[in-house]
Amino acid sequence: MNSRVHQGHFARKRFGQNFLHDDSVITNIVAAIQPKKDQALVEIGPGLAALTMPVSEYIDHLTVIEIDRDLAARLLENPFLKNKLTVIEQDAMTVNFYDLSAKMQQPLRVFGNLPYNISTPLMFHLFQYTTAISDMHFMLQKEVVNRLVAAPNSKAYGRLSVMAQYYCQIIPVLEVPPTAFKPAPKVDSAVVKLIPHKNPPYLVNDIKSLSRITTAAFNQRRKTIRNSLSQLFTVEQLSELGIDLDLRAENLTVQQYCQLANAYSNMSA
Structure with missing residues (x-):
C-alpha cells in the first residue's frame, strides 16, 4: 500500500499533509488541550479528524479550518461530527481570527497538527490576533519548537524566537516521533503550548x-x-x-x- 494513503485519502504534498495516527500521542495532546464545553475551540487543518474526533467528545461545537475540499467534505459527512462542526473551507493564512472571536463572543482556543511547510508563516499570522486568542496548542517540527523557546546566544535563537516570546509564553508539551504519522515525516515533531501575554513583558510602541x-x-x-x-x-x-x-x-x-x-x-x- 502506498505510504501516502491513509484511511482512503492520498496525502497531498502541496498541503504538507502528514496524518497523526498514534493513539497514545493523540490522548496526550487532547489531555494537554483540556477542551471544555462552551469554549470557542478552533482547529487548523483537521485532516482525517485524528484530533477532531476525541476533542469533539468533550464539547458540543467545534470550528475547523480546512483547505483541502475532499477532507472538508469527509468531515461534514461524518455521522458523529457533522452536527458539531462548523467547517471553514479556507487557507488559515487568510482567516481573520478577530472576526471569528467576535462571532463566538469570546477569545479563541486554537489547536492543530500544522503542515510543516506553513507553520512559521502561520504563527506570524496568528500573532497579529493574540488579543483574540486565549491559547494555542500546535504540533510542529521539533526544530521549530526549539526555535520558539530558544534563548539568546544559541543557534536556534532567531526572529521567530524574538517575535514569539514578545507575544506569548511558550511551553513545550511533548515530543512526537515520525512513526506517529502516515506518511512518516523525515523529522521529529513536538507539541507546544502558546499563551498570549495579557500584558506583554516589554512594551513596543509600533x-x-x-x-x-x-x-x-x-x-x-x-x-x-x-x-x-x-x-x-x-x-x-x-x-x-x-x-x-x-x-x-x-x-x-x-x-x-x-x-x-x-x-x-x-x-x-
Whole structure:
C-alpha cells in the first residue's frame, strides 16, 4: 500500500499533509488541550479528524479550518461530527481570527497538527490576533519548537524566537516521533503550548518597527549589529542605547530588540 494513503485519502504534498495516527500521542495532546464545553475551540487543518474526533467528545461545537475540499467534505459527512462542526473551507493564512472571536463572543482556543511547510508563516499570522486568542496548542517540527523557546546566544535563537516570546509564553508539551504519522515525516515533531501575554513583558510602541529590526538583524546574523542595523541606526545611536556594537543578532535579548524598536519608531515619528 502506498505510504501516502491513509484511511482512503492520498496525502497531498502541496498541503504538507502528514496524518497523526498514534493513539497514545493523540490522548496526550487532547489531555494537554483540556477542551471544555462552551469554549470557542478552533482547529487548523483537521485532516482525517485524528484530533477532531476525541476533542469533539468533550464539547458540543467545534470550528475547523480546512483547505483541502475532499477532507472538508469527509468531515461534514461524518455521522458523529457533522452536527458539531462548523467547517471553514479556507487557507488559515487568510482567516481573520478577530472576526471569528467576535462571532463566538469570546477569545479563541486554537489547536492543530500544522503542515510543516506553513507553520512559521502561520504563527506570524496568528500573532497579529493574540488579543483574540486565549491559547494555542500546535504540533510542529521539533526544530521549530526549539526555535520558539530558544534563548539568546544559541543557534536556534532567531526572529521567530524574538517575535514569539514578545507575544506569548511558550511551553513545550511533548515530543512526537515520525512513526506517529502516515506518511512518516523525515523529522521529529513536538507539541507546544502558546499563551498570549495579557500584558506583554516589554512594551513596543509600533510592532512594525520590531518586525523590521529583527528582520534586518537576523537576515545578516553573521554580521555585527553595527553592520546589520547600519541602514536603521548610526553607530552613535546604538551606543547611546547601550548596545554593544560588536554583538551579533543572536546575542541581543528580546528586551533589547524591543528597546531598539521603540527608539526606531520615535526617530521615524
